[in-house]
Amino acid sequence: xxxxxxxxxxxGLHQKQFSSLELTTHFLQRIQGHNKRLNAFVTITDxxxxxxxxxxxxxxxxxxxxxxxxxxxAQKDIFCTxxxxxxxxxxxxDNFIAPYNATVVERFNQAGAVMLGKLNMDEFAMGSSNExxxxxxxxxxxxxxxxxxxxxxxxxAAVASRIAPGxxxxxxxxxxxxxxxxxxxxxxxxxxxxxxRWGMIAFASSLDQGGPMARTAEDCALxxxxxxxxxxxxxxxxxxPVADFSATLNDSLKGLRIGLPKEFFGEGLDPDIAKLIHEAxxxxxxxxxxxxxxxxxxxNLSGPAYYVVAPAECSSNLARFxxxxxxxxxxxxxxxADLYTRSRGExxxxxxxxxxxxxxxxxxxxxxxxxxxxxxxxxxxxxEDFKQAFQEVDVIMGPTSPSVAxxxxxxxxxxxxxxxxxxxxxxxxxxxxxxxxxPVGFSKNLPVGMxxxxxxxxxxxxxxxxxxxxxxxxxxxxAPAEF
Amino acid sequence: MSLSTAEVNxxxxxxxxxxxxxxxxxxxxxxxxxxxxxxxxxxxDTRTVAPMAHPMDQAQRLRLDxxxxxxxxxxxxxxxxxxxxGLFLVPKVIE
Numbered sequence: 001x002x003x004x005x006x007x008x009x010x011x012g013l014h015q016k017q018f019s020s021l022e023l024t025t026h027f028l029q030r031i032q033g034h035n036k037r038l039n040a041f042v043t044i045t046d047x048x049x050x051x052x053x054x055x056x057x058x059x060x061x062x063x064x065x066x067x068x069x070x071x072x073x074a075q076k077d078i079f080c081t082x083x084x085x086x087x088x089x090x091x092x093x094d095n096f097i098a099p100y101n102a103t104v105v106e107r108f109n110q111a112g113a114v115m116l117g118k119l120n121m122d123e124f125a126m127g128s129s130n131e132x133x134x135x136x137x138x139x140x141x142x143x144x145x146x147x148x149x150x151x152x153x154x155x156x157a158a159v160a161s162r163i164a165p166g167x168x169x170x171x172x173x174x175x176x177x178x179x180x181x182x183x184x185x186x187x188x189x190x191x192x193x194x195x196x197r198w199g200m201i202a203f204a205s206s207l208d209q210g211g212p213m214a215r216t217a218e219d220c221a222l223x224x225x226x227x228x229x230x231x232x233x234x235x236x237x238x239x240x241p242v243a244d245f246s247a248t249l250n251d252s253l254k255g256l257r258i259g260l261p262k263e264f265f266g267e268g269l270d271p272d273i274a275k276l277i278h279e280a281x282x283x284x285x286x287x288x289x290x291x292x293x294x295x296x297x298x299x300n301l302s303g304p305a306y307y308v309v310a311p312a313e314c315s316s317n318l319a320r321f322x323x324x325x326x327x328x329x330x331x332x333x334x335x336x337a338d339l340y341t342r343s344r345g346e347x348x349x350x351x352x353x354x355x356x357x358x359x360x361x362x363x364x365x366x367x368x369x370x371x372x373x374x375x376x377x378x379x380x381x382x383x384e385d386f387k388q389a390f391q392e393v394d395v396i397m398g399p400t401s402p403s404v405a406x407x408x409x410x411x412x413x414x415x416x417x418x419x420x421x422x423x424x425x426x427x428x429x430x431x432x433x434x435x436x437x438x439p440v441g442f443s444k445n446l447p448v449g450m451x452x453x454x455x456x457x458x459x460x461x462x463x464x465x466x467x468x469x470x471x472x473x474x475x476x477x478x479a480p481a482e483f
Numbered sequence: 484m485s486l487s488t489a490e491v492n493x494x495x496x497x498x499x500x501x502x503x504x505x506x507x508x509x510x511x512x513x514x515x516x517x518x519x520x521x522x523x524x525x526x527x528d529t530r531t532v533a534p535m536a537h538p539m540d541q542a543q544r545l546r547l548d549x550x551x552x553x554x555x556x557x558x559x560x561x562x563x564x565x566x567x568x569g570l571f572l573v574p575k576v577i578e
Binding site: 238 | 486491494495496497498499500501502503510513514516517518520521522523524525527529532533534535536537538539541543544546555558559560561562563564565571573574575576
């Protein structure tokens with residue numbers, strides 16, 4: 001059952017080949033069996049899942065169901081889940097029981113999906129390897145000595161190891177796409193504003209987006225349909241009609257214009273990966289697409305701009321964690337200042353502290369213009385580069401990551417070397433564009449992902465482009481032998 | 484851009500984060516490295532470029548000034564380590 005996609009499981013449920021209770025029990029058993037090795041889940045909500053499964057079975061028999069009714073999904077532990085611990089991978093929130101559901105969670109509940117549990121992640125979504133979590137690192141199911149990527153490492157590992165058919169992730173600088181690439185699955189970061197951020201613990205408010213992670217584009221389309229759409233409670237939510245993402249999955253790609261940015265194929269890219277990307281693009285040419293080189297001249301400044309904007313916004317967003325109203329509070333605070341500084345010093349890990357400090361610095365008096373304002377200007381230039389490119393091409397393709405999944409500890413000594421693994425994904429968040437990663441092969445026995453970037457609100461096209469490739473290739477069907 | 488330990492202490496206070504004295508130098512090193520990395524931005528002349536705060540230059544949506552939330556104080560205060568009479572308790576502030 002766990003080798004079936006969400007689409008196949010939905011069919012199975014509706015055709016009464018099995019019940020949601022059987023399906024959920026099956027996945028809960030798989031989680032019990034494999035989670036110690038992978039450490040993908042922080043909290044397993046078995047009682048809740050079984051109760052939801054029974055409700056789903058009732059809905060399925062009375063015909064009041066839709067595609068996701070009865071389907072088990074796991075939530076990245078950044079989404080508030082009412083009555084259930086929501087840790088954001090941090091000691092700061094280890095004791096935090098969310099008093100409400102994030103909109104994303106609420107929408108899955110209304111659709112009748114079943115929540116298996118909360119997934120491990122880099123602390124407060126800051127990281128590219130799932131090594132910064134308070135709950136310990138997540139292992140890559142393809143090689144447990146390698147990282148799964150981050151920050152949605154638990155989500156990617158759970159889907160890749162088939163202990164969950166689908167999972168939610170969030171992406172601020174690549175945190176859906178990069179772990180999807182490292183774990184050989186499919187993930188999509190929507191256009192900024194498409195998916196509500198209400199109840200999604202904020203890291204960088206102008207960059208964060210929640211999105212689906214599953215094994216196929218078809219499954220991502222099903223999940224996205226439930227997740228997307230205007231939410232009054234999120235003031236950055238875009239008020240526009242939501243497309244039917246599944247309706248155009250099978251559209252022909254004849255005449256599709258693909259752009260390959262020359263900046264994505266420069267130094268620093270593993271030649272094996274470059275080769276696999278070109279092979280994938282060749283498949284697209286067979287499907288009728290045309291390919292041309294494009295240029296995104298300011299791409300090399302996306303890293304510097306991001307590592308000003310994101311820490312700045314994070315320093316503001318994480319100011320709320322003060323030990324007063326919720327979260328970790330230090331023992332025996334001697335005064336208010338001591339309460340604040342020690343609660344935060346104890347509750348946050350090193351990477352989070354680094355980013356808060358950098359953010360505080362770049363926003364402080366005398367430095368705002370040189371850093372934050374400058375970064376916002378670079379951001380405009382990067383968006384303009386994409387706008388230009390999308391006048392010549394429909395989608396942009398390239399590698400998701402410059403390397404395959406690296407070893408644990410390999411990039412921990414120097415923060416910058418970790419930041420450089422986001423080099424292809426970051427610009428997409430700065431511009432607010434939608435982006436996907438899908439598996440296109442293996443290098444050194446580890447998965448390789450290709451990134452597809454589209455114009456604003458072109459998720460249907462991205463999903464169609466990914467789906468057509470997955471109809472003629474089989475990388476997305478491969479599963480790690482150990483699980 | 485090299486940060487001194489004094490500067491790190493100042494930033495740590497602004498951010499209300501306690502950093503152990505024996506870790507300050509390591510933070511100074513890491514933060515200086517990050518500032519060197521982002522310094523690359525300065526090569527570009529951006530005097531005529533407008534800053535971009537929102538990916539689609541969206542303006543803040545407004546709503547009518549009406550009360551729309553229900554009182555759920557008890558529920559929301561359940562996560563606090565110290566509450567009394569609907570108030571959050573902290574060490575004495577006023578001497």
